[in-house]
Amino acid sequence: MEMTDRINALKAEKNALVLAHNYQRPEVQDAADFVGDSLELALRARKASEDIVVMCGVxxxxxxxxxxxxxxxxxxxxxxAKCPMAAQLKPADIISAKEEFPDASVVLYVNTHADCKALADCCCTSANAAEIVGKMPSDVVLFGPDANLAFYVQRRTKKQVVAIPSHGFCRVHDLIGERDVAKAKSEHPSARIVAHPECVPAVQAMADAICSTSRMIDFAQKSEANEFIVATEVGMLHRLAKENPGKKFHAALPDATCTAMKKITLSDLYYALEDEKIEIEIPPEIAAKALPSVERMF
Structure with missing residues (x-):
C-alpha cells in the first residue's frame, strides 16, 4: 500500500482532519484534506468536527x-518545524513597547506564539492585516513581528504603525531582492509579478499585486495573464499550478525555501496519525488570554 493510501486509511479510522500550509512539501499538500494560508487554515480549523486535527505547518x-x-x-x-520569525518576538518586547506607547493597540501577526498572542488586542494574517489595523481605536498600533508587513500595512492605513521588534522579518521573503525579481522579469517579460507583503519594500514596489498566498490564487485565476513571477516561498507554486492548469508560474527566487516548513515529511504525517503524537498542549492560563485575540481576527 502506498504511503498516501495508508495515511488516508488512518484518517478514516481515527476520524482525523489533516491541514497543510501552502509552503508544505507537495506530497504533504496532496495528502492533506485542506491546504491554505494561515487565515484559511484557521477558518477551517475553527469549524472542524473531527476528533483529531493534524497540522502540517510550523x-x-x-x-x-x-x-x-x-x-x-x-x-x-x-x-x-519551528518558525524563526515567530521566535523573534517575545512577550517582553510587547510589554516594553506598551510602556513607550501606553495608549496604543496591539495587533500581532498570527505568526507569533501563544504567550505573545495573550498580550494582543487582536491577531491578523497577511490577508487581513491592513483591514484589522485600520479598525483599531487608537491612532498608534504596535504591530509585530514582521517589519515588512508593518510597512505594507502603514501604507494602507492612516495609523501610525510601530513595528515590534523594529527588525523582525521572514528569512525566506527577506532573501528575495530587487535583482532576483528583475532577473525573473527579464527571463519572462510578459509575466505579471505577484509578491507577498512579507517581501522587502523594494520588491513590493515592483509587484503588479501584493497579496497573501490565498489571494495569489484568486489573482492568478482572475487575471488574463497566463504567466506569473511569484515572490514568496517556492512551495506555493505547487498549489498555484494545481489550481490554474494552463498557466505558468516562476519563482522570483528558486532558492526561496523555508526549511522549517519542509521539516514535515509524509512519514512524519503517517506516524503522527499512527501513534497519535505529538500532541499540542497550551497552558490554560495562556490559552484563556490568547484565544480572544485570535477570535477577533475573523
Whole structure:
C-alpha cells in the first residue's frame, strides 16, 4: 500500500482532519484534506468536527489550531518545524513597547506564539492585516513581528504603525531582492509579478499585486495573464499550478525555501496519525488570554 493510501486509511479510522500550509512539501499538500494560508487554515480549523486535527505547518500554526479547538486532540508531526520569525518576538518586547506607547493597540501577526498572542488586542494574517489595523481605536498600533508587513500595512492605513521588534522579518521573503525579481522579469517579460507583503519594500514596489498566498490564487485565476513571477516561498507554486492548469508560474527566487516548513515529511504525517503524537498542549492560563485575540481576527 502506498504511503498516501495508508495515511488516508488512518484518517478514516481515527476520524482525523489533516491541514497543510501552502509552503508544505507537495506530497504533504496532496495528502492533506485542506491546504491554505494561515487565515484559511484557521477558518477551517475553527469549524472542524473531527476528533483529531493534524497540522502540517510550523509551530505557531499548531498552537493556533489548538487555541481554536481546546477540546480536540491537535497533533503536530515534527517539533523541529519551528518558525524563526515567530521566535523573534517575545512577550517582553510587547510589554516594553506598551510602556513607550501606553495608549496604543496591539495587533500581532498570527505568526507569533501563544504567550505573545495573550498580550494582543487582536491577531491578523497577511490577508487581513491592513483591514484589522485600520479598525483599531487608537491612532498608534504596535504591530509585530514582521517589519515588512508593518510597512505594507502603514501604507494602507492612516495609523501610525510601530513595528515590534523594529527588525523582525521572514528569512525566506527577506532573501528575495530587487535583482532576483528583475532577473525573473527579464527571463519572462510578459509575466505579471505577484509578491507577498512579507517581501522587502523594494520588491513590493515592483509587484503588479501584493497579496497573501490565498489571494495569489484568486489573482492568478482572475487575471488574463497566463504567466506569473511569484515572490514568496517556492512551495506555493505547487498549489498555484494545481489550481490554474494552463498557466505558468516562476519563482522570483528558486532558492526561496523555508526549511522549517519542509521539516514535515509524509512519514512524519503517517506516524503522527499512527501513534497519535505529538500532541499540542497550551497552558490554560495562556490559552484563556490568547484565544480572544485570535477570535477577533475573523
Amino acid at each position: 509551530d505557531f500554526m499548531a498552537e493556533t489550531v489548538k487555541l481554536l479547538n481546546p477540546s480536540k486532540r491537535v497533533l503536530f508531526p515534527n517539533l523541529d
